[in-house]
Amino acid sequence: MQHMASPAFKNCSDCPIRHRAVCAKCDSDELALLEDIKYYRSFSAGQPVLWAGDHMDFVASVVSGVASLTQTMEDGRTQMVGLLLPSDFVGRPGRSVATYTVTATSDLMMCCFRRKPFEQMMDTTPHVAQRLLEMTLDELDAAREWMLVLGRKTAREKIASLLSIIARRDAAFSTSNPGKALTFELPLTREAMADYLGLTLETVSRQMSALKRDGVIALSGKRRISVPDMDKLLFEAGDDSDGGFLT
Amino acid sequence: MQHMASPAFKNCSDCPIRHRAVCAKCDSDELALLEDIKYYRSFSAGQPVLWAGDHMDFVASVVSGVASLTQTMEDGRTQMVGLLLPSDFVGRPGRSVATYTVTATSDLMMCCFRRKPFEQMMDTTPHVAQRLLEMTLDELDAAREWMLVLGRKTAREKIASLLSIIARRDAAFSTSNPGKALTFELPLTREAMADYLGLTLETVSRQMSALKRDGVIALSGKRRISVPDMDKLLFEAGDDSDGGFLT
DNA sequence: CGAACAATTGACCGAATTCAATCCGTGTGG
DNA sequence: CCACACGGATTGAATTCGGTCAATTGTTCG
Known part of the structure; x- marks a missing residue:
């Protein structure tokens, strides 16, 4: 079952994804702001994290483990559209409804940020927005790479x-x-x-x-x-x- | 043949994609900066715009017409990975080598920005970066939607x-x-x-x-x-x- | 008109799906 | 401790959807 959880490290500076996640470019002041709005959640292998259409009042980073993004048609055909590895980002600033179903493929730890304050940070601290842009561009390349695999x-x-x-x-x-x-x-x-x-x-x-x-x-x-x-x-x-x- | 070209309108404020492209959030001052670093290029239907691996010293917006992004395997199998419609963005800030082949599918007009000054604007004027993030997130959703089509x-x-x-x-x-x-x-x-x-x-x-x-x-x-x-x-x-x- | 190119249609083939039986490792209760 | 059930994985046989090869029809443009 999903529960609030403590990770094996004390604070952001010891976090294993500190230099690859959405916070990678933040200085210590900015990190302190993120510390205030973050909390951890953990899921065991096979557990659903979110269903498509669910309301989300957070965005998150995968800290450890693997999660999958899937899309499903009414008749049950399903397609995985993303594999989320440590440091990958979940959710979309400015959107409060989940587009895809997220499932914990292995035991999973996520670092969640409350939506509203995170969106404020997006406007005020360029480092978060810059890093998110880089990561999104990488995801887009990966998705296009995958289109070749699926299509041809x-x-x-x-x-x-x-x-x-x-x-x-x-x-x-x-x-x-x-x-x-x-x-x-x-x-x-x-x-x-x-x-x-x-x-x-x-x-x-x-x-x-x-x-x-x-x-x-x-x-x-x-x-x-x-x-x-x-x-x-x-x-x-x-x-x-x-x-x-x-x- | 590709050539420098004049569009049917005089300046950015009359541009048909003014409110949807990467410049959508810019105020008139910011627009003036973009005016300085932009130039137009046009291609007729069927013409290649860029080959994967080419050096690009610009990024661009599609002003009118349709272009396609394609990926090709050595044996010739090809997969289109994006359809670029008016207001869509081509290129990636911080990357000077084209990842995909771009082809003009119909007669095409592009508004090109010189890479270096554009990248500077990305750092200095948040409106450009903000809009590019929105557009990239939309593209990512579209790519994932398309993965379902291709896979299932x-x-x-x-x-x-x-x-x-x-x-x-x-x-x-x-x-x-x-x-x-x-x-x-x-x-x-x-x-x-x-x-x-x-x-x-x-x-x-x-x-x-x-x-x-x-x-x-x-x-x-x-x-x-x-x-x-x-x-x-x-x-x-x-x-x-x-x-x-x-x- | 005829060449070049885009699109359609047909016949056949094969890769992947479907349906179904079996295997295998793990955990549970008699 | 063993039997057995359960889910995941493997393997087999038959089917089918889309691909391949090839002939034909349009359409555009020198």
Whole structure:
């Protein structure tokens, strides 16, 4: 169940997303203003955070864990339209109704800011607005990248693209050992993968098996993936050889 | 061929996109600053504006006409990732390399701002940055909406969705006469429609014929579309009955 | 008129979906 | 402790939607 919660750190200056989130450009004075209007909420894996159409009186940053943004049609077809990782922003200043459903994909900690005072800060402290613009432009690029995946890639390429993205993110955190096998935890069920990729969960399962059979990936358990040769995975994703990966 | 060009109006205050573009929130002083760093460029239908990877020393607003943003894989598969209509913004402050290929889909007039001074204005005049944030958030919503279309809709629903979007935009310009047939010009070739929808041009053609046969749309010539019953079209698009259309 | 290009239509094929059976790991109650 | 239920995942067989290849029809413009 969702509850007010305390994170493992004391204040903003020790926050793990201090230098990547919407507050990244703030100086200590500005940070103090944010401290006043923030509170933490945590959710366990699988819990809904918000339903599309809900009233929201806050905006928030993901502190730890993974959340998903999804859109659903009346007949139940659903499409994931965003994967929210630590430092990503939820909500839209100036809009009090949620456009998308937000779900905690793993255990999740969010840093929430009360809407009204946050919107005032947007007007008064340019650093918040500047950082939010940068982040939104990055999100837009990511969304457009994903449109190519959804519109033009085969099922196998879609899977490889998703694994590349997650591997890339993980590589950024752990120490990169070039040439060595890269191993990471997959934070999504087969169904969530299918919803992200515009596929059925059966097709996801089949293509995962095929990639395993072909030696592109190896599985230990259901969720732990290891990639012996990152270039091979990127090739399967159909991206340019460089792909912007660690170059 | 692309050339420097004069628009049909004298200065910013007479500009047709004055109140919707990135300059919408500017006062007359700020507008004067923009006047100094702007110049016009025009392109005829079909002309490329920018190739992905090109150096750009400007950002721009679409003044009139339609342009498309596309992404292409090495093997030639291409996906349109944005349709740029009058008032839409091209380029990204702080980035001097084009991420996407931009093509003039119809005759096109752009208002270009030299990059460096524009970026300075972004820092000094909050109105420009504020408006750009709003516009980018809108673009992000549109991109996510489109992810649902690409990932989960059938070919017929995709076509109906595209026609709905164009019809909606046109309805916003012309006087809306509820209950009457809505008629508009389709600013895209079948191939461009296919690239937008993640389909082949043959499938686009077949589904257009099917929608015509079923009385959802009527064609006069190849490009002029009329929609006798907008609700029927929205139903075919698979959207909620309201769909945010004129409500 | 004929060339070039856009669009339509048909026949066939194949990748992904659908429907269905089975497997596997985990947790729960007899 | 084992049986069994449950959800997630895998695998199989049949179907279908959209893609591919190819022929044809329009349409525009030198």
